Amino acid sequence: MAGNAKTSSVAGSAINGASGAPRLTRRGFLTSAGALGILGLAGCAPQNISSPADRDPVENNDYDVVIVGAGGAGLSAAIAAHDAGVENVVVLEKMGVNGGNTNYSSSGMNASETKFQKEQGIEDSTDLFIQETLDGGHNAGDEELVTFMCENSAGAIDWLDGLGITLDNIGQTGGMSVKRCHRPTDGSAVGATLVPGLVAAAAERGIPIRNLCEVTELVTDDGAVVGVVANDNNTPTVYNAKAVILAAGGLGSNPEMIAQYRPDLKDFVSTNQPGATGDGYRLAEKVGAELVQMDQIQIHPTVEQTTHSLVAEGIRGSGAILVNSEGKRFFDEMSTRDKVSAAELAQPNGDVWCVFDQQVYDANKAVTKLEKQGLVTEADSVAGLAEAIGVDAAALEATIAAYDAVAGGAADEFGRTQGCIVFADGPMYAIKVAPGIHHEMGGIKINVNNEALDADGNPIPGLYAAGEVTGGIHGNNRIGGNAVCDIEVFGKNVGEVVASRVVA
Structure with missing residues (x-):
């Protein structure tokens, strides 16, 4: 580590113990680590997991940039940093697979004034998106973060396209009045295209992604973050860095943390991947970063409860409706997620079905995955579907007839004006849904340079953050499609920012 350390320390819980316990000096840490043979031992496993004996020893753990988390934000940051001149970058991922919650992203990426919108005659404006x-x-x-995200969304779409990740199938999500949700050409879930594409781009650049490496500490020197400690097979390993980017994701798989911030949600199922345990929040907080709006945990209205599978918002955006146990619609399906979720919870027995026809099925490739899981009920008619899901056939037929009229121009009693279609004769489908924990909208306070800020608004030297681990962008409700916009715009941005600061 360059420079003469005056107050170097390791911040966190695994080394320091409980919050408030004395911090070890860098000298003390390395002395104890030396007893364990830390220096010169094997580093974390690369993307294709191998046994410890197969791993090459890491003799030099000095990096320009260390990125914590191999989700969409972390991978984008690594690629952007590399392309801006940072050759010595590493991504540390605690799970055995890459992608994080981005793997589960379904609807798409919102962006405005994109080349694909223009090609398809979709009129949009960035001011409207903001x-x-x-x-x-x-x-x-x-407002500053939101404006930055929206103004750079089209550029992020172009950047992804340049990486071979083309999102030119454009739909609509709740809360948006324009088609601006960009999906893969075949209409499949965006994460299934985004993650492999980003991993491939990182591999092409020789960017190491070290799996099964859980970062437990941030190393500081005179208040600046100068590295991390990662746990590999119970062996703490130091990675020195000129800049550390936290892209560790959310907390949806940490019941205790959910109960801490939102005790009313402690019994809800979660759509999150197992590694979303809020590590980044605690790491940042230990070195003085401010956490904002942590009580703003979003629940998604359409989650299959037995498997915790997300039923993509794009399905409703393509024309699906929600009906209760009486076979009746009860709310505008294209309203914001918080309002739709609240309306669902108010229904008799909380039973709600997402109902759609063959047109919607064909427009959303993600449905086939749900079907393979046995989660989709199918029938050859509306009456047949009603019988299969246990609702009154006459009521469901009347509901769909009224909805068809709305698609034909009639006023909707629930105020829906977006994504309405006339259901076609033939096969009908339904998936039973209810709200589930989906996204932490609060997190580390940042600025448009992705610098982690303290309570006074001052940047913490050497520490940056991007993605769901950050807070303040989505406010009290996140619009579907804005999470992918967030991770791509700010992931790309933070990579370029750190490159401008660490490249000589």
């Missing part, structure tokens, strides 16, 4: 994002978050989002 306003609808702020409105959707009940004006609790940071």
